[in-house]
Amino acid sequence: MDLAIRTNQLTRYFDGVCAVDRLDLQVERGTFYGFLGPNGAGKSTTIKMLTGLLAASGGHARVLEKNIFEMDEALEAKQRIGVVPEDLALFDHLTAREHLTFIGRMYLLPGGTIQQRIDELLSLLGLDGDEKKLTLEYSHGMKKKLALAAALLPNPDLLFLDEPFEGVDAVTSRVIRDLLADYVRRGSTVFLTSHVLEVVEKLCTHVGIIAKGRLVEQAALDDIRRGSSLEARFLEKVGADAEAVQKLSWLDESGT
Numbered sequence: 001m002d003l004a005i006r007t008n009q010l011t012r013y014f015d016g017v018c019a020v021d022r023l024d025l026q027v028e029r030g031t032f033y034g035f036l037g038p039n040g041a042g043k044s045t046t047i048k049m050l051t052g053l054l055a056a057s058g059g060h061a062r063v064l065e066k067n068i069f070e071m072d073e074a075l076e077a078k079q080r081i082g083v084v085p086e087d088l089a090l091f092d093h094l095t096a097r098e099h100l101t102f103i104g105r106m107y108l109l110p111g112g113t114i115q116q117r118i119d120e121l122l123s124l125l126g127l128d129g130d131e132k133k134l135t136l137e138y139s140h141g142m143k144k145k146l147a148l149a150a151a152l153l154p155n156p157d158l159l160f161l162d163e164p165f166e167g168v169d170a171v172t173s174r175v176i177r178d179l180l181a182d183y184v185r186r187g188s189t190v191f192l193t194s195h196v197l198e199v200v201e202k203l204c205t206h207v208g209i210i211a212k213g214r215l216v217e218q219a220a221l222d223d224i225r226r227g228s229s230l231e232a233r234f235l236e237k238v239g240a241d242a243e244a245v246q247k248l249s250w251l252d253e254s255g256t
Contacts, residue, residue, distance in 0.1 A: 004029045004158050004189040005050060009059035012045050019045045021213035022059065027191060027206070029157075032184045034204035034221075035193045038238055042213040043193040044086050047162050050191070051083050064158055079107065082151030086162040088143055092136035096127055096146050099135060100153055107154040114153070121149040125175060141172040148176060152183070159183065161192045165199055177203060197231050211238040 005027035012020040020042040027033045037043050048054035050063055052074045061068045066077035091099050097118055104114030122128040125145040130138070135146065144164060151159055161180075165173050180203060184190055194200055200207065200221075207224060209217035216237040217224075224233050 001026070002029045003027060003062075003065075004031075005033075005061070005063055005191065007050075007059065007061045010046070010049060010056055010061050011058040012042075012049060012054065013057045018213050020049070020210075023210070023213075023215050025208060025215065026218065027189065029189050030184070030187050031206045032180070032190045032204045033192065034200040034207045035191060035210065036195075036197070036200065036207060036234060037193075037210035039195075041210045041238075043210060044162055046210070047083075047085070047160050047191070047193065051081065051160055052078060053085075079154075080157045081160065082154060082156035082158075083160045084144075084147045084151045084162060084164050088147045090135045090143055090147060090150075093134055095134060096122060096131045096138075096149075099146065100150060103150045103153050109154065117153055117155075118149075121152060124179065125149055141168040144168050145172060145176070148179070152179075156188070158189045158191065161190060163193055163195070165194060165196055173199075197234065201230050209234060209237045 003026055005025055007023050007025040010020060010023040010025070011018065023042075023046060035043055035046065045054065049056050050061055050068060052068050056069060063077045064080050066073040068074050068077055091102070094102070100118045100121070101114055104117070109117075119128075122131055125148070127142060127145055127149070130142065135143065138146065144167070148161075148164065151161075159180075164176055168176070177199065180190055192200070192204065204221055206220050207217070207230065208215060217233065221230065224230055227233070228236075
């Protein structure tokens with residue numbers, strides 16, 4: 001099996017609390033992998049470890065066949081990945097073009113290639129009319145698109161996206177969805193976290209579900225759909241009962 005990501009017993013503690021608990025992930029190349037879980041389940045912590053931003057407390061992780069916790073191998077892997085982190089990590093006092101030019105130089109891309117890709121990305125994402133504004137003047141949706149442009153600029157083999165649709169309008173969401181679908185169709189791999197199950201069902205080919213730091217499901221989306229809906233499987237695996245949601249006393253049927 002040709003894997004873009006493989007982890008073995010990957011674990012992370014924070015002050016004695018286990019955030020990620022012996023995680024065994026297998027993400028095949030060329031798939032759109034949706035990594036789902038409730039708030040605080042360990043999704044962002046997992047991405048930070050897989051991208052080399054956070055050390056593991058135990059276990060192993062290989063990204064694009066490289067040991068992400070070994071310095072030389074990690075550098076090779078990082079040259080081939082793109083990341084949209086949860087906090088976006090943009091430079092407030094740079095324009096979009098300046099920001100993307102900096103990213104291109106970090107990846108050691110030729111100057112002509114950098115500017116050509118910037119022109120195409122800004123046009124496709126609808127940012128070309130605002131490229132002279134400082135990033136701090138951007139709306140949240142515009143910042144999301146700029147962060148995605150920065151992740152796509154080096155033409156990575158593997159793209160990590162931490163909640164890319166959170167807080168964006170319907171138009172921006174559609175642009176991002178179409179762009180990511182094209183990206184996977186060309187054979188690249190996407191590892192996505194999202195709370196929007198409808199987006200996951202439209203885009204993803206495979207799904208992993210994490211709850212309280214532990215991987216409780218990993219399967220092809222089509223296999224999940226044959227047995228139940230993604231929402232039903234998700235609620236079952238994270239231990240949530242859709243019929244047992246607590247209600248407000250003043251909203252009962254009697255109206256009293």
